[in-house]
Amino acid sequence: MVGLSDIPCVGKNVDRISDAAVDALFRGFSYMFSYKNHVQVLETEIQKLDAEMDRMSRKVREEKDNGKMIVDGVSTWQADVEEVKKSAEEILEKYKNRSSWRCIQWMPIPKPVSRSRLGREAAHKAKRVIELSDSANNLLANGIAYGSPAENAPNTVYQTFKSRSDAYDKLWKALVSEGGSTVLGIYGMPGVGKTTMMESLWKEALEKKIFDKVTRADVGNEDLDVFKLQKQIADHLDCHLNPEDDEQHRASQLKKRLTNGEKILIILDDVWKEIPLHRIGISLGDGDSSTHRKILLTSRKKRVCMDNKCLHPVKIAPLGPEEAWQMFRNTVVPDNIYLLPDESLALEVCNQCGGLPLLIHAVGKALQFTSPDVWKDALNQLVMGNFEKIADIDSNVYACVKLSFDRLPDDAKSCLVLCSLYPEDASIYINKLIPLATGSRLVRGGEARIRSMVEILRSSSLLLDSEDHIIKVHDLIRDVARSIAVKDPKYSFSLVRCGSLLPDDVDYHTRKFLRLHLEKNDILFPDGLVCQDLHNLWLQCNKHAQQFLGDFFGMFVNLRFLLIEDMLFSLEPQFSLRPLVNLRTLILDGCEITHVSQTNASFFPENLVALYIWNCDLPRPLNLPILKHLRKLEIQGWRSNNIQMVPNTVSSMPSLQELHIPGGYKIQDDGCGKSLDAVSAPILGEISKLTGLKSLQMFFFSNSEHFQDTNIFGNLLQYNISVGAKPHDRPLIESSVSIKRLIELQGSGLESLKGLIERAEEVSLDCTDIHVGSIYNSNREAFTDLKNLYIRNCNTIEYLARISCGEIQHSRSFANLGVLEIKDCSALKYLFSKSVAKCLVQLQELAIVRCPVMEAILMNEGTSDRDGVISFCKLKFLSIYNIPRLKSFCMQNKDLHSGSTTHNSAISNIQAQPLFDKTVCFIYFIIIFNSNIIKICLV
Structure with a gap:
């Protein structure tokens, strides 16, 4: 007989279904008859899972204590375990609370469905518990934690200002x-x-x-x-x-x-x-x-x-006073400031921090919860520059600044420690720092080297913002530099305040540079104290009279450099500095020395190499001895404008290379005992004997007949010469570049000085018949270094300079001209030819005032604009004032008015035309006009 399993295709499916049905039937019987066994297995696995849970928890705590991060799978596993344990407990609770699983109470027939369901749930849950236990082993084996990434966010609290x-x-x-x-x-x-x-x-x-x-x-x-x-x-x-x-x-x-x-x-x-x-x-x-x-x-x-x-x-600049006080209060905490007897004490401490947040924070933290006495001591230490001695101060403050100092070139370090000798908030003139640095031999490179070091200090942010010719040092920088200068044996500085006697707590024997701040008259110097290594002395006398009592000259026998500031010199007839035989540089600044010529002996040491007299009350006449070795003589200052000298004073210094008396001087007439008023000839005669002269700063009273032979000026490398008038006020923007060759002339008959004009960096001509154009025509290499040009009241010039296009190709004339000012030139028609104007690549400022016949700024000598556009790419300031005939910035030569006068009616008929046409180009400038420019339109 054929069954279903014998039918092709159908038979296999029937077999599978029957097998599954048999398996399900037997599993159901297994759950029903072996439910107790399944529950016991679940209980056992739960115990194992609890052990794994404990092991996992211990490992998690251990890794967290080590600062590590736990992998996400661990938290997921722990959550799954809690969920499984909860459901397993429900199954176990159901098993324990079972009352009777008989269908008929008085017959021992079990409830097959309930038993089967419980067995099935216990078996499935046990399987899940085993999976979690295995998962725990895998997690622990592979590592449940990893190192936390480096913190990549700052925790700094930024205070906005x-x-x-x-x-x-x-x-x-x-x-x-x-x-x-x-x-x-x-x-x-x-x-x-x-x-x-x-x-x-x-x-x-x-x-x-x-x-x-x-x-x-x-x-x-x-x-x-x-x-x-x-x-x-x-x-x-x-x-x-x-x-x-x-x-x-x-x-x-x-x-x-x-x-x-x-x-x-x-x-x-x-x-x-x-x-x-x-x-x-x-x-x-x-x-x-x-x-x-x-x-x-x-x-x-x-x-x-x-x-x-x-x-x-x-x-980033230091904080201002208000912001610094705000930060200081927040750092100290206002309640601590209120405990002080007077808030002004805290304000003084804050001001000494100079607006530097680092120092404000360090000092403020150190003074938290301290007594008024600690505050007073902190203020004293800050005033004396010993901020590192403040109790509990952060040592990083000193180290921070010293690090900058250590990275400087040696000469820049020397310049900074010399600046630290000046008092708080001092304006230090670079021209005064130069002799201080060279005279003390701390910097040997001369003026150029010192100016270069100052620029390094500026770029290193160790100087405060100030004018170019002035240095200002922050108090913190000054204090650190001063501390280094005192401690470092290379410098061995000492700054001493003294009354009638020198303090005895200073090791003078080891000092190389001493600055004495004298607070009384006539200090007594001790006998027998010889400072062999002390070569530099700065006496700050504060208008106190001094007689140098005691053994001053024995103590400072080896001085090479002496700066005396604000001293009233002794009236003793025999007083002299001549015993200082080793002295090479002497600076008198703001001193009263009107009586020094009354002495029988010479006041000045005879071996001087450099003598500076700044802003001093001088004797009349000033009688300098024969200083054979003197190479530099400088006398200047507002008190030095009426200098009188005895004849042959300057010419008796054969080694003189630098003569700087910018205010000029007069020579006393031997015959009548009176000074020769407004006479230049004797001065020129004396200067002409100085064959080695390389630098001259001098004012000459106008007297043209004595300037015919000026061969003495041919060898000058630097000069600041003014004839006939005191130097004028600098207009417009003050030049930031040091001028080495400057000449200012007023009056006629000064053609012999053309050689100085050709080489000058700054030229000022006032009421003179010297023509810049004629100098340029005779020497196409003239004015190559010219930076500033001022012309006033020169009524014979029609133009400044002109040249054909072919000649200008290799010319450097006017290539450095930055400032040009023309005023009150009645015959001036234009400034430059267009060819010359192409050289004005550095021109920054141009001012033309009251030139009544000027018709154009530039003149095109050709017949077309084929020469192209002229670009004034650096011009920042253009002022055109009271130029009634101005037609255009650049115009053709043929269009210039040929007559010398033009009636107003003729001017009014001129057709309006653009002032700036397409032949000139400006990048950026400020322009000032006035109503006297007629019929000009801007394009």
Whole structure:
């Protein structure tokens, strides 16, 4: 007989169904008859799972205690375990609470369905429990934790200040802009808050998700460690560099990480020199713009920022008084200030911090919860410059500034320690620092070297902002420099205040430079005290009279440099400085020396090499001895404008190379005992004997007949010569460049001085018949160094300079001219020919005032504009005032009015035309006109 299983296709399916039915039936019987066994297995597995749970919990606590992060799978596993245990407990509870599984109460017949259901649930749950136990073993075997990433967000609290909002906003805009500069820079003096501002920008950029990643490297002042920088940058980017790889391979790996498409901010803090970014693996791409990378660096030097491709670094300045007080109060906590007897004490302490956040914070923290006596001591230490001696002060403050000092060139260090000798808030004139540095032999390179070192100090942010010819030093910088100068045996400075006697707590024997601040008259110098190593002395006398009582000359027998400031000299007839036989440089500043000529002996030491007399009351006449070795004589100042000298005073100094008396002097007539008023001939006669003269600053009274032979001026390398009138006030923008050759002439008959005019950097002509054009026509190489030109009341000149296009090709004349001012020149028709105007590439300021016949600024000698456009790319200031005939900035020669006069009716008929046509081009300037310019329209 054929069954279903024998039918093709159908048979196999019937077999499978029957097998499944049989298996299900037997499983059902198994669940029903063995349900107790299934429950016991579940109980056992739950106990095992509890053990795994405990083991996992202990491991989690251990890893967390080690600061590690737990993988997400652990928390998921723990949640699953809790859920399984809860459901298993329900099954076990159901088993325990079973009452009777009999169908009929009085017959022993079980409830098959209930038993089967319980057995099935227990079996399935046990299987799940076993899976979780196995999963725990796998998790523990593979590790349940990993190291937490390095904290990549600053925790600095940035206090906003109104004075810094512009700097912050400028940096923020550059940081978030898609284009713009790739490299941004912050610079400023130590302790001013550069790093704090950088960290605030970093924090805000993270919070606003401007960048995908931010990485930071602390560069420092040590030698460049490429691997260290690479590792610092890579660690923040989760990029693992192999230290065994060479530098180039690591740089390539880091470069790929930085250019993988993410927006990354790279912070380089405390940069001291140019960083070879390519060696590290940082590429700036094509140009200075990037949409995926920004570099933010901090440095103490503007030059360093620019060396690292930062085009516009932002300077951070010290806080103003109000903001400094606000920060100081917040640091100390106002309640602590209220406990002081007088709030002014806290204000004085704050003022001594000079607006530097680093010092404000350090001092404020140190003074928290302290008594008034501690506050007073802190104030005294700050006033004396010993801020590092304040109790509990952060030593990093001193170390921070000293680090900047240590990185300076030796000559720059010397300039800074000399500046530290000046009192608080002093305005230090560079022209006074130069002889102080050279005379003390701390800087041996001369004026150019010292000016160069001052620029280094400025660029290192160790000087405050001030005028170019003045130095100002922050109190903190001064105090650190002074501390170094006192402690370092290379300098061995000492600053001493004294009354009638020298204090005995100073080791004078080891000092090399002593500054005495005298507070009384007639200090008594001790006998028998010889300072062999003391070569430099600065006496600050504060208008006290001094007789140098005691053994002054024995104590300072080896002096080479002496600066005496604000002293009333002794009236003793025999008083003299001549015993100082080793003295080479003497500076008298603000002293009363009207009585020195009454002595029988010479007042001045005979071996002097340099003598400076600044702003002193002088004897009349001044009788200087024969100083055979003197190479520089300088007498200047507002008290030195009426100097009288005995005849042959200057000519008796055969070694003189620099003679600087910018106010001029008069010579006493031997015959009548009176001075020769307004006579230049004797002065020229004496100067002509100084064959080695290289630098001359002198005012000559106008007397043209005595300027016929001026061969004495041919060898001058530097000069500031004024004839006939005192130097005029500098108009417009004050020149920031030191002028080495300057001449100012007033009056006629001074043609013999043309040679000085040709070589000068600044020329001023007033009421003179000297023509710049005639000098230029005779010498096409003239005026190559000219920077400033002022012409007033010169009524015979029609133009300044003109030349044909062919001749101008190789000319450098007027190429450095920056300032040009013309006033009250009645015959002037135009300034330059168009060919000459092409040389005016440095012109920044142009002023033309009251020139009644001028019709154009430039004149085109040709017949067309084929010479092209003239670009005044640096012109910032243009003033045209009271020029009634001005027609155009540039016009053809044929259009110039040929007559000498023009009636107003004729002028009114002139057709209005553009002042600026297409032949001239200006980038940016301020322009000033007035109503006397008629019928001129701007295009």
